[in-house]
Amino acid sequence: MKQLIEGFTSVIKKILSATYVDEELVKSVLRDIQRALLRADVSAELVLKLCRAIERRVKEEEPPPGFSKRELLLRAIYEELIKVLGGERKPNVLPSKRPYVILLVGLEGSGKTTSAAKLALFYKRRGFRVGLISTDVYRPGAMDQLKQLGDKVGVPVFIDKSSRDSVDIARRGIEYFKEEGVDIIIVDTAGRHRKEEYLIAELREIYREIKPDEVMLVLDASIGKQAGAQARAFKEAAAIDSIFLAKLDGSARGGGALMAVVETGAKIKFVGLGEDVEDIEVFDPPRFVSRLLGMGDIVGLIERMKAVEEHMKLMEEISKTKKVTLLTFMKQLEAIMKMGPLRKVLELIPGFSLLPLGEEQMKIGEEKLRKWYAILKSMTLEELLNPEIINASRMRRIARGSGTTVRDVKELLQAYEIFKKVSKLGRRREKLLAKYFTKHFETGLDLGL
Numbered sequence: 001m002k003q004l005i006e007g008f009t010s011v012i013k014k015i016l017s018a019t020y021v022d023e024e025l026v027k028s029v030l031r032d033i034q035r036a037l038l039r040a041d042v043s044a045e046l047v048l049k050l051c052r053a054i055e056r057r058v059k060e061e062e063p064p065p066g067f068s069k070r071e072l073l074l075r076a077i078y079e080e081l082i083k084v085l086g087g088e089r090k091p092n093v094l095p096s097k098r099p100y101v102i103l104l105v106g107l108e109g110s111g112k113t114t115s116a117a118k119l120a121l122f123y124k125r126r127g128f129r130v131g132l133i134s135t136d137v138y139r140p141g142a143m144d145q146l147k148q149l150g151d152k153v154g155v156p157v158f159i160d161k162s163s164r165d166s167v168d169i170a171r172r173g174i175e176y177f178k179e180e181g182v183d184i185i186i187v188d189t190a191g192r193h194r195k196e197e198y199l200i201a202e203l204r205e206i207y208r209e210i211k212p213d214e215v216m217l218v219l220d221a222s223i224g225k226q227a228g229a230q231a232r233a234f235k236e237a238a239a240i241d242s243i244f245l246a247k248l249d250g251s252a253r254g255g256g257a258l259m260a261v262v263e264t265g266a267k268i269k270f271v272g273l274g275e276d277v278e279d280i281e282v283f284d285p286p287r288f289v290s291r292l293l294g295m296g297d298i299v300g301l302i303e304r305m306k307a308v309e310e311h312m313k314l315m316e317e318i319s320k321t322k323k324v325t326l327l328t329f330m331k332q333l334e335a336i337m338k339m340g341p342l343r344k345v346l347e348l349i350p351g352f353s354l355l356p357l358g359e360e361q362m363k364i365g366e367e368k369l370r371k372w373y374a375i376l377k378s379m380t381l382e383e384l385l386n387p388e389i390i391n392a393s394r395m396r397r398i399a400r401g402s403g404t405t406v407r408d409v410k411e412l413l414q415a416y417e418i419f420k421k422v423s424k425l426g427r428r429r430e431k432l433l434a435k436y437f438t439k440h441f442e443t444g445l446d447l448g449l
């Protein structure tokens with residue numbers, strides 16, 4: 001994983017430090033991405049698909065106002081990588097019932113026992129009572145290994161070194177923990193198989209006997225893209241509910257394993273990122289990609305871009321709709337506030353960047369936006385949709401509810417009237433808005449256009 005992170009970090013550096021973002025830079029960036037991914041054992045097909053998607057977006061899309069081609073390129077890389085990793089959604093890792101039995105399976109040495117302890121700690125920290133069971137009757141020392149790990153994370157472990165019957169141990173262990181009132185029972189199994197088919201046969205037997213709520217397949221990421229074939233084989237032959245992708249940290253091929261497994265449609269719930277019991281993470285594609293890119297504020301950048309797009313869309317809609325209400329106004333304020341500092345926002349609106357607005361006026365403006373928003377939030381939906389019903393007594397109630405004064409409420413209503421006029425003006429809107437903002441923030445109260 002380290003190599004992949006290094007590869008992407010240097011790609012991002014290249015983008016950020018380039019004087020121009022032109023076709024040549026995009027080409028060289030895509031070449032670097034290809035090289036980094038192929039080295040991480042990602043399949044050539046997937047690499048090609050990803051790079052084509054990035055290239056197409058940079059070519060075809062226009063950055064939203066106020067943003068550059070550079071930012072568009074960063075966003076395309078970020079979003080397309082997330083797509084390849086299965087999308088924005090985080091897996092649900094909470095148990096659906098109590099007690100909840102998780103059966104861990106996987107080939108020899110894939111990381112089952114370590115992952116069992118990691119899971120125990122993970123759930124314990126979230127307030128669940130956890131129990132661990134070792135059913136490994138084959139490898140000497142296997143039970144002690146789990147016992148030691150259990151002690152380390154402070155979770156009880158059920159073992160029986162005198163028994164040779166793993167299914168029986170599992171059954172008794174589950175019985176025991178049920179009586180103890182444990183919420184989540186994690187069953188570690190023996191990894192004596194080097195080949196999938198033998199394990200699959202045994203798995204069916206255990207499954208029939210203990211009927212776990214979830215079968216979690218532990219895969220070793222160091223085998224690279226081959227992990228995809230393994231995930232597929234298990235998925236087709238047995239009831240695998242989720243995947244724990246272990247050893248994603250250690251090898252250069254982890255990236256390939258990750259993407260190959262996602263491609264099969266199997267659900268990766270957790271990833272193992274080291275030998276320690278702490279080294280576990282819920283697989284969260286956006287977070288993972290942020291780390292991969294090594295750019296701390298990329299999420300912030302993309303949120304700002306999205307907010308601007310939302311604002312543009314809203315403006316479009318508002319200029320189309322006939323009925324403008326306080327609710328429209330409120331949505332507009334919401335969109336503006338999401339976009340960041342007012343100065344930045346105004347810079348995005350044609351004509352505004354030239355306005356001689358000082359720091360002081362910006363501050364007044366921002367405070368006002370916040371106040372207006374608080375007032376709007378104190379209104380009922382009926383009031384938002386039919387502003388004309390807001391009489392003196394309603395105004396008093398709204399002012400009280402929002403911690404403002406009746407004067408503030410009146411001011412907001414005046415602002416809304418102007419907004420209503422302006423939003424009907426289509427193209428002329430920006431100019432008038434500009435005029436309105438300068439006047440308004442200069443004097444604080446003069447709302448006349």
Ligand SMILES: Nc1nc2c(ncn2[C@@H]2O[C@H](COP(=O)(O)OP(=O)(O)OP(=O)(O)O)[C@@H](O)[C@H]2O)c(=O)[nH]1
Nearest residue numbers: 108109110111112113114191247250272273274275
């Ligand atoms: N770097 C790294 N090492 C890991 C990770 N998970 C497990 N390991 C190591 O992989 C080796 C095997 O781990 P185990 O947990 O014993 O694997 P197992 O599947 O239980 O093995 P068997 O029971 O023999 O099949 C150990 O040396 C672990 O420390 C991980 O996420 N990262």
Ligand SMILES: [Mg+2]
Nearest residue numbers: 112113142191
């Ligand atoms: Mg083991």
